Structures are given as structure tokens and as C-alpha cells.
Amino acid sequence: MKVFNRALCAMAVIAASLSSAYAGITINGTRVVYPAGQREVSLSMVNDGKEARLIQAWVDSGDASERAESSKAPFLITPPMARVDPGKGQTLRIMFTGASNLPQDRETVYWLNVLEIPPKPKADSDAVENYMQLAVRSRMKLFYRPKGLPGSPDAAADEVAWRVVPEGNGYAAECTNDTPFSLSFSDISFKGAAKHEAVNKGGMCPAKGKGTFSVAGAPDGSGKLVVTVINDYGGFNPHETNFTR
Numbered sequence: 001m002k003v004f005n006r007a008l009c010a011m012a013v014i015a016a017s018l019s020s021a022y023a024g025i026t027i028n029g030t031r032v033v034y035p036a037g038q039r040e041v042s043l044s045m046v047n048d049g050k051e052a053r054l055i056q057a058w059v060d061s062g063d064a065s066e067r068a069e070s071s072k073a074p075f076l077i078t079p080p081m082a083r084v085d086p087g088k089g090q091t092l093r094i095m096f097t098g099a100s101n102l103p104q105d106r107e108t109v110y111w112l113n114v115l116e117i118p119p120k121p122k123a124d125s126d127a128v129e130n131y132m133q134l135a136v137r138s139r140m141k142l143f144y145r146p147k148g149l150p151g152s153p154d155a156a157a158d159e160v161a162w163r164v165v166p167e168g169n170g171y172a173a174e175c176t177n178d179t180p181f182s183l184s185f186s187d188i189s190f191k192g193a194a195k196h197e198a199v200n201k202g203g204m205c206p207a208k209g210k211g212t213f214s215v216a217g218a219p220d221g222s223g224k225l226v227v228t229v230i231n232d233y234g235g236f237n238p239h240e241t242n243f244t245r
Helices: 002-016 018-022 153-159
Strands: 025-027 031-035 041-047 053-060 075-078 081-084 089-096 108-117 136-145 161-167 170-177 183-190 203-205 209-215 224-230 236-244
Touching (some): 025 108, 025 136, 031 041, 031 089, 041 081, 053 075, 053 089, 183 209, 203 209
Parallel strands (some): 031 136, 161 236
Antiparallel strands (some): 041 089, 075 089, 224 236
16 A cells, blocks of 8 residues: 555656756757768757756667667767756767768658656655656758759759558548658648648658658648648648659
8 A cells, every 4th residue: 555655656756847847958949950071060059047057978780779879870979978958058079980871862861859857856755755757859851962963952852752542431642752862751731621631640751762641631632732741941832743643
């Protein structure tokens, strides 16, 4: 019974402090583009919380379970770990260590991880015996972009071909991307669809590749999709595009 009461107490503490527990590091960016040949790129962040945070950063090659100690991605981050005091900032320096097997005719996508660890409760706090420490991990795309790729990331949206096919009781959109740039988007919908009829989780049509994404609603007869493309700076650009069936 004593253990059960402590568990209930711990859950109450978590519920009461959930908003403050998650408030902390704000990353100034939603993606990183690494141009080949550049010595390093940087990513800044700031601690908007009221307590210091410990952060750990690493790059993985697409496996979300890959940790810093097991990562095989060809990138080095300094500092790999840092304490960020409240109201203070921290800049991560990301350096490409070299990889001979990367394709030079298209982008390669990696993932940058930032793990934020909050402090333990103070010794005089009522929660010191009953608390759960929750670490928050942010994960964003890192695009390694070789030199001399034809075209541009902004123009790639006009060159991706789309086809709509039946999927269960609804529809799916298949993309074919022959460009060297990966097309990331925040949502996709049929033209004229209600705002809530979209793939809110977004997706990515890989460079020189294909992808399939569910689309809510139904075609309105215009033969167009509205794809909200995310640019290199994290901006959202709604883009109308034709589709076939």
C-alpha cells in the first residue's frame, strides 16, 4: 500500500508539473542543410526554462534507436554534451567527417538528435522522494548536399510527379521524385478540401525516389493537390500540383 501511495503521489507530481517539465530548450531551426565542402555548420538553441538543462547531441543515419555511442553517421558534433543555464544559449558545431560511399548525384538524409535532460528536484522539495525524470528528445532532418547538383531545392516541387490511387475507403498520393533534392512537406490535401483534411504528420519524397502518402477527402475535379512544402529555412510554401490517376 505504501508503494502504491507513492506511485499515486509520483503521478500527481508529474501531472502538476508537466508543463514546466517540458519547457526548456528551444532550437532555432527545424532542419539542417550541410553543403559538401563546408568546414562546419552551426545550430543554436536557448534555454527558455527556469532551471538548467543538460543536453546531448548526435547524428543518426535514420534508425531512431541509434544512440550517440553507436552512431555510424559521418558527423561530429561539438560539444556533444553541455549544460545550458536558464536564459542562456548554446551553439552546436556540426562537422562532416567524410564518407566515400555517399552518392554524389543526390542529397543524403540523416537525423540530428538533441536530448534534453531536466534537473532532479531540489533536496528540500516535497517531490524529492517521488518523482520521475523525463528526458525530451528532439529529432530533425540533416541534409547532406553534394556540390554541383542540377536545379534547386525550391524548383524541385514543380518537378515531382504525383499519382492518386485508391487506398481502402479513401485515397493515397504516390510521388516520383527524379530530382536530386528531397521534398519535405508538412501536409498534403486535395484542392478545395477542408483544412482538417490533410496529412498533418507530413512526409518526405526522397531524392531520386518514390513515396506514398494517405490523403483525406476526395478529389474535387480540378485534378490538383495542394502540397505544403518546407524549404531550407523551415518556411511553409503551399504548392499546387497536378496529379494523374
